[in-house]
Amino acid sequence: MKLKLLVILSLSFPAQAEQIVIASDIWCPYICTDNSGYLVELTQQAFLTVGVSAKFETLPFQRALRLAQRNQIHAVLAVSPEHIEHFKLQTPNIALGQYSNDFYVHSSNDWHYSTLSDLNGKAVASILGYDYGDKINQYLKKSPFSYRASGETPLKTNINLLKKYRVDVLLGNRYVVAHTAKSFGDFEDIKFAGSEGVSTPLYVGFSHKDLQKNYQNRFAEGIENLKQSGQYQAILDKYHIEPW
Known part of the structure; x- marks a missing residue:
């Protein structure tokens, strides 16, 4: 009876989703308030397709870059190749804008x-x-x-x-x-x-935090999932973003 109850409880309360923290400053329509903006939505939805919840935090851009360099957050949105090199970040080389x-x-x-x-x-x-x-x-x-x-x-x-x-x-x-x-x-x-x-070109720059979980490659997989489902283009259309 106890075993049956434990099974029911485990089905009723799913395990907490894996979560990462990404950050940047407000740069709408790329990055807007209230978890909106096409870069925010693309990133969050891409990670959801691979079982990861991406929490977005609004921070001054320079601070976000420093935190990523120190491996205190997982990623920064809208970074240039120069940012990636200077702050020792990683990227799957998927440009999400210009x-x-x-x-x-x-x-x-x-x-x-x-x-x-x-x-x-x-x-x-x-x-x-x-x-x-x-x-x-x-x-x-x-x-x-x-x-x-x-x-x-x-x-x-x-x-x-x-x-x-x-x-x-x-x-x-x-x-x-x-x-x-x-x-x-x-x-x-x-x-x-x-x-x-x-x-x-603008990228998502990943820190070395939780490096073993390979978030940059999982992000690339998630972006491909969005493209295959049509959700990628739907998000661009929502914010009137032209192809780059």
Whole structure:
């Protein structure tokens, strides 16, 4: 009788699912609040297909990278090849999007970006920890006018600075800038002012935490499962993401 009861209880209360922790900052529509954003959904759904629950935490991007480097979290979303190399992360080399360097100004400003020299003397707002490619990274490092926002919503901070004429130029991804500005009712106060024209692939970067569980390969398997089921394209369509 006791054995029968134990069997019933084990069937009624399934074992707790294996869980990992992934993190990044808000970068909507890639990474949004309340476990939304197409990168968040792709990652979580991919892991679910292989029996892993992926818990997403919103953290400043630089902090998330440091935690991954120290093996205190399992993965960071939207990392570049340079991030992977610098922070000793792993990736199954599945690009889940692209990043481009796009420039915005106040709607009253007629400035337009053509070459790097156009930024001379301009107060440029960017985000701490983001990789903008060697040329722009070096420019921002040397420029006395550059401002690097941090925190959980750094882009919102930069848009507000541009809106209030505290900076001249905002550097970011056009889809993310447009989405964020529309969300906060600031889209009419800023305008697109050109692009560098170079795209960087974005990956999920995995730490060495619980290395024996091979999470990067299980993630790759999960992404393939989503593609086979049609769920991968459905998530991209939901966020109006074009193929890269």
